[in-house]
Amino acid sequence: MITLQNVKKIYKSKTGSVTAVDGVNLDIKQGEIFGIIGYSGAGKSSLIRLLNGLEIPTEGSISVAGHQITSAKGNKLRKARQEISMIFQHFNLLWSRTVSENIEFPLEIIGVPKKERLRRVDELVKLVGLEGREKAYPSQLSGGQKQRVGIARALASNPKVLLCDEATSALDPQTTDSILDLLVDINERLGLTIVLITHEMHVIRKICHRVAVMEDGKIVEQGQVLEVFRKP
Ligand code: ADP
Ligand code: ADP
Numbered sequence: 528m529i530t531l532q533n534v535k536k537i538y539k540s541k542t543g544s545v546t547a548v549d550g551v552n553l554d555i556k557q558g559e560i561f562g563i564i565g566y567s568g569a570g571k572s573s574l575i576r577l578l579n580g581l582e583i584p585t586e587g588s589i590s591v592a593g594h595q596i597t598s599a600k601g602n603k604l605r606k607a608r609q610e611i612s613m614i615f616q617h618f619n620l621l622w623s624r625t626v627s628e629n630i631e632f633p634l635e636i637i638g639v640p641k642k643e644r645l646r647r648v649d650e651l652v653k654l655v656g657l658e659g660r661e662k663a664y665p666s667q668l669s670g671g672q673k674q675r676v677g678i679a680r681a682l683a684s685n686p687k688v689l690l691c692d693e694a695t696s697a698l699d700p701q702t703t704d705s706i707l708d709l710l711v712d713i714n715e716r717l718g719l720t721i722v723l724i725t726h727e728m729h730v731i732r733k734i735c736h737r738v739a740v741m742e743d744g745k746i747v748e749q750g751q752v753l754e755v756f757r758k759p
Contacts, residue, residue: 529591548577560714570741615693
């Protein structure tokens with residue numbers, strides 16, 4: 528489902544260059560929940576942004592859901608992005624729009640007719656457990672509810688891959704667990720492949736099938752979660 532071959536990302540500036548991703552190889556299977564863990568500055572955000580074409584690799588090749596992200600442009604890149612959705616630490620919601628309107632937004636962009644959009648929003652609201660909150664604005668929601676909107680919006684275009692960028696880092700432990708449960712539910716029900724980056728071991732232990740440990744832009748270890756992090 529996702530293959531990275533010798534991927535490098537070097538940021539160049541007047542003052543020098545930073546190698547954020549340094550020769551990464553990964554092979555993530557369909558239906559997997561794959562975690563990437565590492566300290567701040569390890570290169571996790573750069574790596575996940577490479578997966579949906581927000582960043583272009585300096586070297587190497589990236590294929591996601593059958594799309595050669597590295598060389599995709601224009602319509603091809605747009606098509607690929609519909610199949611690769613993302614959720615964020617700070618939710619990135621539209622603050623002047625309601626829950627329903629936030630979820631509807633990506634469907635408007637891709638030109639889905641109104642009736643079909645409303646049907647789909649209804650389905651997604653139920654899927655993420657936000658019934659009754661459709662007309663609320665993001666500022667009226669708890670952190671967990673905001674992330675449920677983020678998840679529903681990400682699923683609107685029926686993606687094959689969901690990328691999660693520190694999706695629970697702004698939430699308290701109990702809310703974190705309820706969002707992680709929702710991600711597992713979606714993974715099982717929709718067969719969606721999930722790639723998440725986190726600095727929290729708890730997140731990896733609770734939901735990931737496999738994990739890669741990132742340090743200084745490199746994957747220093749990877750495997751089944753129980754093999755990589757044996758409990759003492
Ligand atoms: P993480 O998500 O693990 O904290 P990042 O991918 O954000 O890691 O950062 C990895 C390295 O790349 C850091 O040294 C960071 O300062 C640098 N970096 C990240 N984004 C940029 C950018 N847009 N321009 C220059 N350097 C960057
Ligand atoms: P959290 O509770 O997780 O910190 P917030 O609700 O504070 O999340 O907001 C997350 C991000 O959205 C922040 O970057 C914040 O600046 C921005 N934000 C919050 N409220 C608004 C708003 N009313 N209009 C625009 N941006 C906002």
